[in-house]
Amino acid sequence: MNLYVQTSRVHGRASPLLYGHFLEHFHRQIYGGVFAPGHPLADEDGFRMDVLEALRHIKVPILRWPGGCFVSAYHWQKGVGQNRVASFDKAWRVEDSNRFGTDEFIKLCRKIGCAPYLCTNAGTGTLEEMSDWVEYCNLTKQGEFAKQRIANGFPSPHQVKYWSIGNENYGSWELGAKAPEEWSRLVLEAAKLMKHVDPTLSLSAAAIADIDWNLHLLRAAGHQLDWISIHAYWDAIHNTNALATYGQTMAYTQSLGESIDKVRGLLTALGLQTSIKIAFDEWNLRGWYHPGMHTAQLARTEAEYLTPRDANDDNSAYTMADAVFTACFLNELNRNCDIVGMANFAPAVNTRGCIYTHDKGIVLRTTYHVFDLYVNHLLPTVVDAYCEEMPLAVFTDKQNCPVQVNQLDVIATVGDTADQVVLAVVNKAEYDAVELSVQIDQRKPLRYCCLTLDGETANSYNDVDVQGASIRSTPWQPAASPLRLRISPHSVNIIKVEMPR
Ligand code: AHR
Numbered sequence: 173m174n175l176y177v178q179t180s181r182v183h184g185r186a187s188p189l190l191y192g193h194f195l196e197h198f199h200r201q202i203y204g205g206v207f208a209p210g211h212p213l214a215d216e217d218g219f220r221m222d223v224l225e226a227l228r229h230i231k232v233p234i235l236r237w238p239g240g241c242f243v244s245a246y247h248w249q250k251g252v253g254q255n256r257v258a259s260f261d262k263a264w265r266v267e268d269s270n271r272f273g274t275d276e277f278i279k280l281c282r283k284i285g286c287a288p289y290l291c292t293n294a295g296t297g298t299l300e301e302m303s304d305w306v307e308y309c310n311l312t313k314q315g316e317f318a319k320q321r322i323a324n325g326f327p328s329p330h331q332v333k334y335w336s337i338g339n340e341n342y343g344s345w346e347l348g349a350k351a352p353e354e355w356s357r358l359v360l361e362a363a364k365l366m367k368h369v370d371p372t373l374s375l376s377a378a379a380i381a382d383i384d385w386n387l388h389l390l391r392a393a394g395h396q397l398d399w400i401s402i403h404a405y406w407d408a409i410h411n412t413n414a415l416a417t418y419g420q421t422m423a424y425t426q427s428l429g430e431s432i433d434k435v436r437g438l439l440t441a442l443g444l445q446t447s448i449k450i451a452f453d454e455w456n457l458r459g460w461y462h463p464g465m466h467t468a469q470l471a472r473t474e475a476e477y478l479t480p481r482d483a484n485d486d487n488s489a490y491t492m493a494d495a496v497f498t499a500c501f502l503n504e505l506n507r508n509c510d511i512v513g514m515a516n517f518a519p520a521v522n523t524r525g526c527i528y529t530h531d532k533g534i535v536l537r538t539t540y541h542v543f544d545l546y547v548n549h550l551l552p553t554v555v556d557a558y559c560e561e562m563p564l565a566v567f568t569d570k571q572n573c574p575v576q577v578n579q580l581d582v583i584a585t586v587g588d589t590a591d592q593v594v595l596a597v598v599n600k601a602e603y604d605a606v607e608l609s610v611q612i613d614q615r616k617p618l619r620y621c622c623l624t625l626d627g628e629t630a631n632s633y634n635d636v637d638v639q640g641a642s643i644r645s646t647p648w649q650p651a652a653s654p655l656r657l658r659i660s661p662h663s664v665n666i667i668k669v670e671m672p673r
Pocket of ligand 1: 196
């Protein structure tokens with residue numbers, strides 16, 4: 173199969189924020205995940221040092237917090253200061269000690285070296301609670317909230333640039349959900365108040381790929397927004413944990429760009445495509461497993477709604493299916509980097525995240541290695557990559573219907589000089605390798621090397637005593653022209669090609 177790369181045809185420059193992450197007060201993401209005061213592997217501030225190191229290695233550029241559904245009944249002031257009183261988390265129906273709050277989150281971001289991204293409570297919260305949070309974080313010393321921050325031991329402002337108004341307030345499952353016209357007015361007024369505190373904020377609002385919701389929001393408040401937030405979990409197994417198989421997962425790749433296309437169309441129709449970017453600020457192949465919550469009839473006992481959440485910690489669930497899907501979606505984000513400016517993998521630690529914590533250390537799940545490959549090897553400018561005679565693969569989806577998709581998913585990237593091209597090539601086939609012939613411009617490549625993430629089978633995974641999927645690399649070697657490569661089945665590949673200047 174022939175792959176043609178045209179470095180002169182540029183899709184756009186991908187923001188590093190496409191590789192962002194998300195942490196919510198849910199199950200073991202914060203408590204027992206990244207934050208474990210007194211744990212032997214925790215530092216002086218209570219953060220797991222092995223987790224911090226792993227997050228730094230994948231250069232997490234931005235971290236969204238505290239939710240997610242959790243935020244829609246969260247009151248930030250309970251999580252700052254010396255005398256923290258535990259709250260009942262109405263979203264997830266557990267007690268939250270409030271030991272981890274704004275100041276701990278900022279410390280976490282500083283230790284990782286990433287930008288903090290705060291999502292405000294537009295469910296039960298008030299406009300002033302949102303803007304008071306901006307005062308607490310961003311004012312030097314004016315007013316009571318900045319003075320509170322100083323009294324709490326933080327003399328300098330936290331300088332939080334990225335903020336979102338609300339989380340999925342369109343959804344019946346969300347506490348304090350809103351109707352479109354209600355939402356548009358709330359966002360407009362909240363944005364005004366927050367920007368009166370700090371007009372430099374980079375501001376988003378909860379949205380969905382729905383015309384009615386977005387028309388109301390963008391017509392009323394579009395001029396106040398820098399971003400529009402959308403979310404996606406393709407394997408929506410929140411109540412069943414009936415994980416999609418490898419083939420069913422590949423069937424999902426047919427609809428990767430659906431939300432982006434719809435929101436792009438609407439932004440363009442309203443003439444906002446240059447002033448507002450998409451923040452895909454929650455995404456994962458797998459929906460989180462929390463039965464009896466987003467249902468009309470809530471589960472009653474902890475055995476029904478709390479204990480089952482532990483099933484998210486089953487590392488064998490996160491196979492090469494998750495890695496291949498994640499790479500395909502990161503490719504989709506890169507292809508749309510002109511309109512998508514941020515994305516946040518949901519979540520980073522535990523639940524369906526890329527890092528799993530246990531008492532003696534961490535497990536780097538297959539998806540972690542995808543971020544390692546993309547963040548540490550891809551180049552920023554996305555250029556045209558065209559596959560001639562793309563082989564098609566047919567998978568059976570969860571409705572037992574055949575779905576035809578491209579067998580390969582490919583992007584090509586270049587840096588500021590013309591001497592290197594880096595490809596990300598994903599082979600979705602469960603069993604079939606592909607022989608690829610690569611032609612880059614009309615130039616003869618000098619040498620190349622490959623980094624390949626795969627496992628023995630499509631169901632390979634990593635666990636405490638299992639290393640089923642890992643990255644293997646080939647040394648630099650002379651390149652023929654065209655460059656010929658064998659792309660193994662169920663694999664994610666970074667191919668670095670050195671070109672003559
Ligand atoms: O399943 C977790 C939830 O998914 C997040 O809290 C919410 O933002 C999304 O609906």
